[in-house]
Amino acid sequence: MNDNRAEIIDMFPEDHYQLDTNYRPDLRDVTSSARLFNFKRPVYMSYDVWDDCVDLKAANKESFDELAVLQRLRHVLFMAASVLQGRVDDLQYNFRIYRVPNTSTLDEQRRPEPVDLQLVAHKDEYNRPIITIQFPAK
Numbered sequence: 001m002n003d004n005r006a007e008i009i010d011m012f013p014e015d016h017y018q019l020d021t022n023y024r025p026d027l028r029d030v031t032s033s034a035r036l037f038n039f040k041r042p043v044y045m046s047y048d049v050w051d052d053c054v055d056l057k058a059a060n061k062e063s064f065d066e067l068a069v070l071q072r073l074r075h076v077l078f079m080a081a082s083v084l085q086g087r088v089d090d091l092q093y094n095f096r097i098y099r100v101p102n103t104s105t106l107d108e109q110r111r112p113e114p115v116d117l118q119l120v121a122h123k124d125e126y127n128r129p130i131i132t133i134q135f136p137a138k
Contacts, residue, residue, distance in 0.1 A: 027132065033073055037081040039131065041121075046134040049076070053099045053115060072099065080119045080133055091121040094136050 027044040034043035045054070054072045076097055083093045098112040118136040123129055 030073065030077065030133075033070070034077050034081075034131075036074070037077050039077075039081065039084075041129045041131055043077070043080075043131045043133065045076070046132070048135055049117060049133055052101075053097060053117070056100070075099075076117070076133065080117070080131075083119055084121070084131075091119070093119050095119060 026047055028047055028050050029042065030045050031039070031042045053076055054069060056068050056072060079095050079097050083095045084091070094116055095118075096114050096116050099115050100112055116136055118134055120132045120134065121129070122132070
């Protein structure tokens with residue numbers, strides 16, 4: 001009998017796991033998109049950052065197409081990846097992106113504005129390395 005366990009282990013590396021959403025319900029898993037930017041560990045984004053910087057709402061609160069949302073997510077992840085530069089342990093680093101605010105009205109012209117975010121490379125409660133993208137603490 002052919003044993004495919006080694007292939008299965010390679011397909012799902014140790015550092016890929018789901019965060020217990022009961023532990024941190026304020027985080028959204030963006031790992032699959034982050035892998036495109038060579039993140040080697042799970043990446044989570046606070047829902048506050050998602051709502052403000054990624055999820056794009058029209059003036060009448062309808063969502064834009066998914067491609068526009070994906071492009072905004074890729075922008076945030078690209079900027080976050082640029083601050084890592086190989087460093088992975090116990091890192092807190094602020095970085096800036098430009099995003100179009102969701103709070104604009106129809107009368108206002110939507111202009112990109114700077115927003116500061118924070119990348120935190122740390123270990124979760126089970127001592128597993130993860131990355132969190134959030135707003136800096138005030």
